[in-house]
Amino acid sequence: MTKNWQHGFYKRSAQERRNLVKQMCALSDEQFATLENQATSLGDQLVENYVTDYHLPEGLLVGLVVNGREYTMPMVTEEPSVIAAASNGSQRVAQSGGFHASAEPRSLVGQVVLTNIDDYDALATWLSEHEETILTVANDAHPSMKRRGAGAKGLRVRIEPPFLSLDLLVDVSEAMGANSVNTMAEAVGAWLxxxxxxxxxAILSNLATESLQTVTCQVDPAHLATSDMTGPQVARRIALMSDLAQVDVYRAATHNKGIMNGIDALVLASGNDWRAIEAGAHAYAARDGHYRGLATWQVDGDRLVGRLTLPMPVGVVGGSIKTTPQSNTNYQISQIKSAQELAGVIAAAGLAQNLAALRALATSGIQAGHMKLQYRSLALSVGATIAEVPRLTKRLAQLSHVDRQVASDILAQIRKETNDGRREN
Structure with missing residues (x-):
């Protein structure tokens, strides 16, 4: 490959970049057509070195009841079982009254970190004495926010030698707020x-401990029963799985990954920053120095009680939110109007996802339902057409061992049977 062909890549038009990539990366005509057909002028305005849009499937989470209201929520994910599990868990909880999402105060943290400090206590005192001035400096950097009744509202000092962090607590109203907080933090840094x-x-922290969201639910174990286990048996096993995620970091990581399966898919569909939510969630899971499961379940009397608390600094305006036609459409589908409402619904979906996963683990195992959905992806990956996928997945589901070679062999067999049938006709 010719050296330095990427030099000045950003200066080229999107079409020129695609042409160059085809030439230098030996793309087939079909691969090049994929880049061209999925390219948009909007995408070219959003990211550097743009060549095309990358599409992910979007489906709907149905049956999610939060604070007495039923929601239909767009979810964006390539994982076959995520939407199915979220809907399954949501419907089981809905049968027992749904989720309750608490109304929480909502602020972001902007860190201004100082070093080369002779006397930490003296500096902390000086900062406290100048709080009003510092807040004015922050708000003057983003006056429109203060006009809306939001803006920098308080300060916090944390000493971690050789550093001192001056934390700005910023009410960002209905916005995601990252850029606003960065602007304020940098203004305070310059003043200091x-x-x-x-x-x-001077920068935003993604550990949004001032934007925590808590959701709870109480599930009648009758809605958890299987053909082999009673509801109370399943509930007790779910509670034990929850306890395990509080003491075993290896289990906790997978426990939380399942929660984030649902949360990330909703955050992405809403136009919010799913990477920030992920970072904050995992940091919060280790807040006491031991990484733990974010969601907990316990049997209380005749109910299985679930609880999830995590940072949820989402917005419904600003940044990349509603930038694309799809995210705009998604808000029309969900009918969500406020950041607080969105935070509660997203957290509820995460708890629903966790319930479905733990019920599967506590009963038939995760693979039984998971692989039935994975077979569709496997069928497509070995070249099955849309018409061939149902036949191939049906046969794969009857086998005890499945891999790509097995799927390819069965697909070849299906095609032979189809061709033989045509010749007979």
Missing amino acids: RKQGYTVLT
């Missing part, structure tokens, strides 16, 4: 430098 202090950095 003028006062003679050494500022190492």
